[in-house]
Amino acid sequence: MVACVKRGVEASGEDDKDTLYSVEERSGMTLEKLVDSPDELILALRNLLGVGSVPVLDSIRRELLLSSVGHAPVNGRIEAFLLTLSEAKGFTEP
16 A cells, blocks of 8 residues: 555655655654555645645545455455545545
8 A cells, every 4th residue: 555655646746755755754654654544644645735635645546446456355454545535535626
């Protein structure tokens, strides 16, 4: 899942290393811990990027969906993350 977040940030056009470093610094959590609590990751991205977080969240969602295609759900982590992103969708609607 961490790889999906990294690819999603990169695919959105953001500098993935700078963005993820800033997210970790502001949240006080590592990316691995943020992935375990997607609400915190979404909040950290929104606080850092504001409206610019919309394409990042969309890219992360797309990467998660692509990674799960053809795979049986293992433990629900990806599904839970996708649900959290869907619940935050009100923010991503123009």
